Amino acid sequence: MVIKSVFDDVDIPTSSIYDFLFAGLGEADRARTAIIDGPTGAATTYGELVAQVDKAAGGFAARGFGLGDVVALHCPNTPAFAVVFHGLIRLGVTVTTVNALASGEEVAKQLSDSGARALITVSPLLAAATAGADGAGLAASDVVVLDGADGHDSFADVLAQAGPVPEVSFDPATHLAVLPYSSGTTGRPKGVMLTHRNLVANVVQNTSLGLHRDDVIPAVLPFFHIYGMTVLLNLALHTRATLVTLPRFDLEQYLGVIATHRATYLFVAPPIALALAKHPLVDSVDMSSVRAILSGAAPFDEKLAAAVSARLPGCRVLQGYGMTEMSPVSHVIPFDREDISSGSIGLLLPNMTAKIVDPATGQEIEQPAEGVSAPGELLCEGPNIMTGYLGNEAATAETIEPDGFLHTGDIVTVDSHGAFYVVDRLKELIKYKGYQVPPAELEALLIAHPQIADAAVIGVPDDEAGELPKAFVVRAPGSELTADDVMTYVAEKVAPYKKVRLVEFIDAVPKSAAGKILRKDLRLA
Structure with missing residues (x-):
């Protein structure tokens, strides 16, 4: 049974993301504040x-x-x-956004896999950037450091x-338009091919969020992640709202921005929601301007939503759902639907259909x-679905059915009113503070250690982080490897959010006859 959105379809303009966001900018809007730099307070109008x-587009064009x-x-x-992002995209360049926490090895892998001809970075990230560029065979002249560094433009x-x-x-x-990297439902990171139409469609589809031009939005969720890219950056600019950028999450600074700029709409991941619900600093800040909070990127418990609501009375607490492969949003609780439980991931967006399939x-x-x-795996179809994984037809075929429906790897139910609920997960992906941690990537790294004979990684529940990556390790004969040794080894090679946080040594990794790791058995151990 194909489940249709309760919303009427919306018209999706046939235009580039640049034209969609900026071509219709009127004189009155040019004077509106588009972006405020949170740490400095410097403001930039839409004009x-x-x-x-x-000008950035002209500069990059001059560089070829x-x-x-x-x-x-x-x-x-x-x-x-x-x-920089929109300047490059205006030229028809495909931008592959790199996680600011990525290690040099991870940067190199993404540069090589995407075929990037240049890397644009900032000086605080230069060590990983230059290591990655070197590993991918890029020259120093191919690395632009926005705020300047010796040896680079x-x-x-x-x-x-x-x-x-x-022209x-x-x-x-x-x-x-963009090539973000995602692990999908399993496996190692893959380039997600998203077109201009995909990005335009998902902005138009998200009108039910109730965002308006007078909203002030702290932008702490990273723009390099598709959630921040679409729902904060592009949706806010399309709405002519005001973004206040923050380069990283620091609760005191975040609360200060909310109070100083009278922020009205907060887009968060569950760890930030947890801080808003429980941290004592929140009581010392005037949060009365906040009218709505939307949580996404990881499961959002109904009890946590209730705790946030109790802390911020009068504030609508919403939840959304999506994947990088869906540009990213497929479901959301509309701002005006107070009848939908905050534990729901919401309703299908306009122009989308879904199936629930017994796995x-x-x-x-x-x-x-x-x-x-009854519960089943959620599959989604719509104009925001990726065209596929870069250079990986097998993974694309595993993820997207011939009829266009994309496997999400999440087990859901749906009620008679069209509200969906996530009840379990088929996919092996670990969600640590909203970040994707693919077990296969960590397992490959662990197995490469000369003192590790075999390994498996799962996520274990954690109140603050959502899930913690836990490694089950089989020592090689004669090895006296310790848990600290394992965690240090991994930490030196991956971004901080991918670190192994727990280690258990076992005699053998349970596997099926086909050699697939039986993660369910590990969770029961």
């Missing part, structure tokens, strides 16, 4: 932002960047991110070269006329 984006190129952007949330150098922005022509339905039998589960359906 200034478009001028800076255009253009249609069909892939360029990596390795930068925390700053106003410069928005300028700066953003000022790029802008000094700026000439007219060349570019491409089909928004097929031309790749054991493959049979489709019907939406009930009353009550709640």
Whole structure:
């Protein structure tokens, strides 16, 4: 049974993301504040932002960047991110966004896999950036350091070269705008091919969030992650709201921004929601301006939602759901639907359909006329679904069915009103503080250690982090490897959020006859 959205379909403009966001900018909107740099308070109007984006496009064009190129952007949330990101995309460049916490090895893998011809970064991230560039065979001249560093061009150098922005022509339905990396339902990170139409569609589909032009939004969720890219950066700019950028999450600074700028709409992941619900600092700050909080990127418990509501009376607490492969949002609790439980992931967005499939039998589960359906895996279809994984037809075929429905790996139910609930997970992916941690990546790293004969990694529940990566390790004969040795070894090679937090030594990793790790058995151990 195909489940349809309760919303009417919306029109999706046939345009590039640049034209969609900026071509219709009127004179009155040009004077509105688009972005405020949280740490400094420096403000950029919409008119200034478009001028800076255009100049950046002219500068990058003068350096030879253009249609069909892939360029990596390795930068925390700053106003410069928005300028560089949209300047490159205007030229028809495909931007692959790199996690600001990525290690040099991880940067190198993404640069090599994506075919990036250049890397744009900032000086605080330069060590990982240069290690990654070296590993991918890029020269120092291919690395632009926005705020300047010896041996590299700066953003000022790029802008000094700026000439007219060349005319570019491409089909928004097929031309790749961005190439973020995701582990999907399992496995190692893969390049997710998202077109201009995918990004435009998901912004238009999210109108039920109730965002409006007078909203002030602290942007602490990273723009390099598709949640921050679409729901904060692009949706806020399309709405002509005001973003206040923060390069990292520091609770005291975050609360200060909310109070100083009278923030109205908070987009968070569950760890931030937990802090808002429980941390004593919250009581010392005036949060009365906040009218809505939306949590996404990881499961959001109904009890936690209730605790946030109790702490911030009068504030709507919403939940959304999605995946990088869906640009990313597929479901959300609409701002005006107070009848939907905050424990629900919400309703299907406009223009989307879904199926719920019994993972054991493959049979489709019907939406009930009353009550709640039986559980099954959620599959989604719509204009925001990726075109596939870069250079990986096998993984694409495993994820997207011939009829266009994408496997999410999550087990859900749906009620008679169209509200969906996540009840379990098929996929092996670990969610640590909203970040994706693929077990296969950590397992490959562990097995490469000469004193480890075999290994498996699972997520174990944690109140603060959501899940903690736990490694089950089989020592090689004669090894006296300790848990600290294992954790240190991994920590030196991965981004901080991918660290192994717990280690248990076992005699053998349980596996099926086909050699698949039996993670369920490990969870019961």
